[in-house]
Amino acid sequence: xxxxxxxxxxxxxxxxxxxxxxxxxxxxxxxxxxxxxxxxxxxxxxxxxxxxxxxxxxxxxxxxxxxxxxxxxxxxxxxxxxxxxxxxxxxxxxxxxxxxxxxxxxxxxxxxxxxxxxxxxxxxxxxxxxxxxxxxxxxxxxxxxxxxxxxxxxxxxxxxxxxxxxxxxxxxxxxxxxxxxxxxxxxxxxxxxxxxxxxxxxxxxxxxxxxxxxxxxxxxxxxxxxxxxxxxxxxxxxxxxxxxxxxxxxxxxxxxxxxxxxxxxxxxxxxxxxxxxxxxxxxxxxxxxxxxxxxxxxxxxxxxxxxxxxxxxxxxxxxxxxxxxxxxxxxxxxxxxxxxxxxxxxxxxxxxxxxxxxxxxxxxxxxxxxxxxx
Amino acid sequence: xxxxxxxxxxxxxxxxxxxxxxxxxxxxxxxxxxxxxxxxxxxxxxxxxxxxxxxxxxxxxxxxxxxxxxxxxxxxxxxxxxxxxxxxxxxxxxxxxxxxxxxxxxxxxxxxxxxxxxxxxxxxxxxxxxxxxxxxxxxxxxxxxxxxxxxxxxxxxxxxxxxxxxxxxxxxxxxxxxxxxxxxxxxxxxxxxxxxxxxxxxxxxxxxxxxxxxxxxxxxxxxxxxxxxxxxxxxxxxxxxxxxxxxxxxxxxxxxxxxxxxxxxxxxxxxxxxxxxxxxxxxxxxxxxxxxxxxxxxxxxxxxxxxxxxxxxxxxxxxxxxxxxxxxxxxxxxxxxxxxxxxxxxxxxxxxxxxxxxxxxxxxxxxxxxxxxxxxxxxxxxxxxxxxxxxxxxxxxxxxx
Numbered sequence: 014x015x016x017x018x019x020x021x022x023x024x025x026x027x028x029x030x031x032x033x034x035x036x037x038x039x040x041x042x043x044x045x046x047x048x049x050x051x052x053x054x055x056x057x058x059x060x061x062x063x064x065x066x067x068x069x070x071x072x073x074x075x076x077x078x079x080x081x082x083x084x085x086x087x088x089x090x091x092x093x094x095x096x097x098x099x100x101x102x103x104x105x106x107x108x109x110x111x112x113x114x115x116x117x118x119x120x121x122x123x124x125x126x127x128x129x130x131x132x133x134x135x136x137x138x139x140x141x142x143x144x145x146x147x148x149x150x151x152x153x154x155x156x157x158x159x160x161x162x163x164x165x166x167x168x169x170x171x172x173x174x175x176x177x178x179x180x181x182x183x184x185x186x187x188x189x190x191x192x193x194x195x196x197x198x199x200x201x202x203x204x205x206x207x208x209x210x211x212x213x214x215x216x217x218x219x220x221x222x223x224x225x226x227x228x229x230x231x232x233x234x235x236x237x238x239x240x241x242x243x244x245x246x247x248x249x250x251x252x253x254x255x256x257x258x259x260x261x262x263x264x265x266x267x268x269x270x271x272x273x274x275x276x277x278x279x280x281x282x283x284x285x286x287x288x289x290x291x292x293x294x295x296x297x298x299x300x301x302x303x304x305x306x307x308x309x310x311x312x313x314x315x316x317x318x319x320x321x322x323x324x325x326x327x328x329x330x331x332x333x334x335x336x337x338x339x340x341x342x343x344x345x346x347x348x349x350x351x352x353x354x355x356x357x358x359x360x361x362x363x364x365x366x367x368x369x370x371x372x373x374x375x376x377x378x379x380x381x382x383x384x385x386x387x
Numbered sequence: 388x389x390x391x392x393x394x395x396x397x398x399x400x401x402x403x404x405x406x407x408x409x410x411x412x413x414x415x416x417x418x419x420x421x422x423x424x425x426x427x428x429x430x431x432x433x434x435x436x437x438x439x440x441x442x443x444x445x446x447x448x449x450x451x452x453x454x455x456x457x458x459x460x461x462x463x464x465x466x467x468x469x470x471x472x473x474x475x476x477x478x479x480x481x482x483x484x485x486x487x488x489x490x491x492x493x494x495x496x497x498x499x500x501x502x503x504x505x506x507x508x509x510x511x512x513x514x515x516x517x518x519x520x521x522x523x524x525x526x527x528x529x530x531x532x533x534x535x536x537x538x539x540x541x542x543x544x545x546x547x548x549x550x551x552x553x554x555x556x557x558x559x560x561x562x563x564x565x566x567x568x569x570x571x572x573x574x575x576x577x578x579x580x581x582x583x584x585x586x587x588x589x590x591x592x593x594x595x596x597x598x599x600x601x602x603x604x605x606x607x608x609x610x611x612x613x614x615x616x617x618x619x620x621x622x623x624x625x626x627x628x629x630x631x632x633x634x635x636x637x638x639x640x641x642x643x644x645x646x647x648x649x650x651x652x653x654x655x656x657x658x659x660x661x662x663x664x665x666x667x668x669x670x671x672x673x674x675x676x677x678x679x680x681x682x683x684x685x686x687x688x689x690x691x692x693x694x695x696x697x698x699x700x701x702x703x704x705x706x707x708x709x710x711x712x713x714x715x716x717x718x719x720x721x722x723x724x725x726x727x728x729x730x731x732x733x734x735x736x737x738x739x740x741x742x743x744x745x746x747x748x749x750x751x752x753x754x755x756x757x758x759x760x761x762x763x764x765x766x767x768x769x770x771x772x773x774x775x776x777x778x779x780x781x782x783x784x785x786x787x788x
Contacts, residue, residue, distance in 0.1 A: 014453060022451040036446055042432040044424060045642045048403060081490065081674035088673055097394050120672035193390065224390050238454045239679040250389035260397035267400055267522060268529040271493035274678035275643035 014238055015203075015301050015334070016365045025236045025297040027290055031283045041279075046272045048263045050079020050244075054278035057285035058244035062198060062212055062227050069219050069248045076247040076255040078262050079273045083199045083230030084117060086245035090195060090226045091125035092265045093258070098193065099158045104128050107159040109151070111135035113359065115169045118162055118197070133161065136171045141327040141339050143173050145182070152186045161187065165198035165227065166211040167333020170361040174204075174332055180214045184221050194218055199230040204333045206302035208295065224249050231281050233334070234298050240277025305334065308367040315376035321383055335361050344382040352378040401521055402761060409759040417757035418775055420766040423573070423738045424642055425607075425705055428772045433705070435640050437697040441687035450683075455676045457667040459488020459648075463682040466689035467633055467648040470612065471602060473620050482656040485663040487670065488677045491647040492603045492634030493522065498649045499599060499630050500530035501669050502662075507597060509562035516540070516552070516566070518763065520573045520601075523566065537565070540575045545731030545743050547577045553590060561595045569602035569631075570615040571737020574765035578608070578736055584618045588625045598627055603634040608737045610706035612638075612699065628652040635685045637738065638702050644681025705769075709738065712771040719780030727787060740766050748786040756782035 017023045035041060049055065055077035060070060069075045080086035095103045108122045112132035122130055133155075134147025152161070163183075168174055175183060187194060196215050202208045215227050231242040245262070249255040266272070284290045313328040328336055340348065340360040348354045354375060356362045367375060399407065405421030427433045458464065464486040472479040489495030500513075513527045516539030524534050537559065538551030559565065567587070572578055579587060591598055600619050606612040622629055628651075635646040649666070653659040670676070688694045713733045720729050732740055744752070744764035752758040758779060760766045771779060 022453050024449075024452055028452075032446070036442065042434050043438070043641050043643050044432050045403075045422070045636075047407075048400065081678065082676075084671075084675040085673070098390060100393065117672060117675070120668075124669070124672040232454075237452055239452050239676070241674060241676070241678040249391060254389040254391040254394070257394045257396050258391050261394055263400065264397050264525070265529075267403075267493075268526045269494070269497055269673065270490035270645065271522070272403075272643070272645075274490075274645045274680065276680040277678065 014365065015233065015236060016368075018304065018368045020366070020368055023236060023301070025294070027284055027293040027297050028236060028280055030293075031280050031290065034283065035279055043275065046079070046275055046278070048266050048272050049077070049259065050273045051275070051278040051282055053286055054282040055079055055244060057282055058229055058231070059246040061208060061285060062201065062215055062229055062246050063219060063248070064209065064212065064216055067216065067219060073252045074249050074255050076249070076259045078245040078247070078259070078266065079278055080228075080243040080245050081241040081270060081273060082232055082243040083197065083228050084121065084243070085241065085270075086228035086230070086243040087118070087121045087197065088125060089262055089265055089269070090228055090245050091122050091127070092269075093262050094160060094193075094195075095126045096265075097258075097261060098160070107131055107156055109133045109155060109159055109161045111162065111164065111168070113170055114162065114164075115197075135168075136173065136337065138339070141324070141337070142330075143175055143179065145175070145179055149182060149186055152183070152190060152192060155190065155192060157191045158193065160193045160195055163194055163196050163214070165196045165201065165215050167200035167204035167335075169199065169333070170335045170357070170359060171337040172331030172333050172335045173337070175214070177213060177217070180217055184218055184223070188221060188223070194223055194225040196225060196227040198227050200233055200333050201229070202234045202295070202298040203302055206299045206306070208298070219248055231277070235281055235284075235294070237277045237280065240280070241274055242277035242281055305364045308364050308372070309336070311372050312367060312376060315372060316379060319376060319380045321380040323383060334363055334365055336364055337361055338379070340379070340382060344386045347382045347386045348378055352381070354378050405759050405761055408753075412757050412759075414757035416775075416778060418759065418770060418779060420758060420760040420770040423637065423767050423769065425637060425640060425738070425769040426772070428708060428774070430770070430772050430775070433640055435698065435701045437688050437694045437701060438640060438684055440697070441684045441691070441694055444687055444691075445683055452679070455488070455679055455682070457670050457676050458663060459677045460679065460682040460686055462690055463646070463686035464488055464648055466686055468650055470689060471605065471616055471619055471631060471633055471650065472623065473613065473616065476620065476623065478623050478652050483653045483659055484650055485653065485659040485666065486648050486650040487663065487666050488682055489632070489647040489649045490674070490677060491636050491645040491681075492601065492632055493526065493647075494645065495632035495634070495647040495649040496523070496526050496601060497530060498666060498669060499632055500527050500532060502651075502666060503564060503597070503599075503630075504531040505669070506665065507564065510560070510564060512560070512563045513599070514556075514559055514563055514565045516568065516572070518574060519566070519568075523601075532564075535563070539572075540577055540741065542743065545577075545741060546734060547579060547583070549579065549583055553586065556587070556590050556594065559594055559596060562597065564597045564599055565591060566599045566601060567618070569600045569605070569619050571604035571608035571739070573603065573737070574739050574761070574763060575741040576735030576737050576739045577741070579618070581617060584621060588622050588627060592625060592627060598622060598629040600629050600631045602631060604637055604737050605633065606638040606699070606702035607706055610703035612702070623652055628654065635681065639685055639688065639698070641681045641684060644684065645678055646681030646685045709768045712768050712776060713740065715773065715776045716771060716780055719777050720784060723780050723784035725784045725788065738767055738769050740768050742766055742783070744783070744787070751786045752782055756785070758782050
């Protein structure tokens with residue numbers, strides 16, 4: 014979760030404003046939302062992912078399912094795919110998850126009934142970057158019709174994203190081998206500070222004619238973590254196909270949570286449908302993204318100034334909330350036990366935990382860990 | 388071509404589909420007696436005063452929006468358990484229970500269904516009363532369970548077929564799962580009397596069945612939260628370690644905020660901890676952690692003495708209005724000249740009434756009178772007002788005379 018420079022949670026100013034508007038609106042009540050969610054939320058959420066000028070939106074072949082966070086969107090998509098993708102009963106269809114990935118990806122697809130969950134090469138520990146060749150190779154050899162979970166931006170946990178040129182190569186292989194793209198977009202806007210830039214990959218795939226799913230989370234970019242605001246965007250060949258898909262997703266939703274929670278969707282819908290509030294939101298998002306970018310550059314420059322062994326450009330080349338520092342498990346243990354700095358055994362740090370006050374300490378600690386512990 | 392060419396169009400949801408058809412109707416006299424959402428005597432949604440007060444209190448606290456724990460808001464889950472079990476409950480006081488926050492009643496039922504699928508190896512069979520809430524069957528089915536039924540409603544008398552139920556339950560294979568509606572049976576409104584509950588408890592104990600209670604209307608049925616939870620509490624006192632799903636959609640009017648809870652009564656606190664850990668493992672890949680808003684409101688109400696008092700009064704008010712509409716419907720039917728026996732309308736309890744109307748009659752009510760209800764003849768009494776009860780009686784009489 015995002016933290017301010019004081020190390021505190023941050024409720025976005027635009028969210029506070031909109032919540033006040035909602036509280037003051039006596040015409041609002043707590044009635045059930047439709048099964049697929051608040052219509053104004055769904056349409057705006059998908060528009061944010063695909064872009065105002067999206068050909069898919071213009072051609073009316075986009076569907077949306079309001080979901081309980083990004084996790085809920087992934088689960089509904091997974092349940093649907095298991096039932097309806099490529100004929101019926103897909104328990105044996107391979108699901109490919111990046112190595113590494115958010116650990117809950119595996120559980121979501123497993124609990125949705127998929128029996129064959131595999132990894133695709135992604136993180137190259139030696140060069141601390143994307144193993145593009147490994148990735149493309151895995152796609153070449155994946156069984157036709159396999160499903161690939163792709164991180165739209167700000168890959169969790171490595172912070173390493175393909176470049177646009179690399180995405181083009183990925184898309185070409187996927188098209189040729191009939192692989193299904195299931196995007197996980199949890200950080201749109203939060204990664205680079207630009208909504209459009211962070212959605213480039215998803216939009217590129219749409220422009221290449223793919224049918225795809227995109228699980229969106231508004232937890233981070235709206236700071237609405239505990240309101241569980243997410244959206245599953247479905248892009249299909251035409252309106253008729255999308256209609257039928259949504260009707261079956263409705264049945265899945267009905268036995269999972271019946272209909273989604275109202276509060277968070279109202280906040281997002283109100284914000285996205287007002288030009289003024291929308292601009293304000295973009296500003297708030299940029300504030301968060303900029304602070305993270307600043308922490309990245311400050312951490313890197315300190316490590317380089319200290320002469321810490323190794324290369325540290327990956328700290329600024331990686332993007333989003335997380336960074337794969339490259340620290341090994343022993344060095345991580347040193348950080349935790351001796352320096353009381355908490356990071357994952359994988360060496361993943363949450364950049365949001367850095368502040369102007371602790372940068373020096375963290376940089377020195379990393380320096381110590383790297384020099385003292387092999 | 389599309390990946391989805393072979394995907395069939397799903398049928399509209401039978402219950403929620405009624406409201407959607409109602410919305411499209413332009414007849415000024417239209418009535419929505421479909422979905423179970425309370426309406427005041429002007430036919431308007433009712434936001435409880437205690438809810439508004441709780442919301443104002445919450446807003447003034449300026450809390451952050453950090454993720455809830457996977458199992459939900461602790462103040463909420465504890466208060467939910469206490470509400471259901473009673474503050475003097477030995478099971479509650481000893482801590483031999485686990486309660487996790489769920490996405491209202493549906494989400495709580497589903498968590499429980501998934502939990503049983505994974506951990507209750509003795510049986511795949513869930514016995515539902517005939518009839519039951521339409522969504523019970525697909526929930527358990529999607530969780531990987533099989534559905535069976537026991538007799539419950541007697542269409543000849545529009546009341547409980549108690550001997551049929553006891554007969555069927557006596558034959559349920561040991562260690563099967565039986566689902567019971569704690570109060571205000573949906574869709575029939577027919578509840579067992581306390582004496583009958585006692586016999587049911589003895590029978591399920593004898594058959595060694597796992598009891599799953601669905602309590603979506605505590606307080607809303609009789610107007611008294613303790614009375615409505617009587618069966619749940621009695622079963623636990625008899626040593627039956629039940630599982631329980633609760634909803635705050637109706638009794639707090641928090642429909643769209645999705646406040647609910649799933650409880651497992653365990654042998655001891657240690658078992659409860661182990662069960663809790665497994666419930667969390669089930670929840671995480673579903674939606675990670677639950678939504679805060681409804682749970683915070685419910686928690687504020689349950690845990691603030693003044694608000695709780697006000698809530699109890701408001702719940703009673705809603706229940707009383709429903710009871711009064713039942714009475715008025717029957718008297719209006721008599722006034723219309725109907726010679727049929729409509730006593731079941733006032734005998735039944737809770738939001739719903741099984742009118743006894745047949746599908747053809749229901750279809751006429753929809754088409755000719757714009758009175759919307761589900762095909763099984765179930766009406767939501769909450770949708771009846773002093774302003775439209777006369778029209779409803781007239782319409783029903785027209786299709787039944």
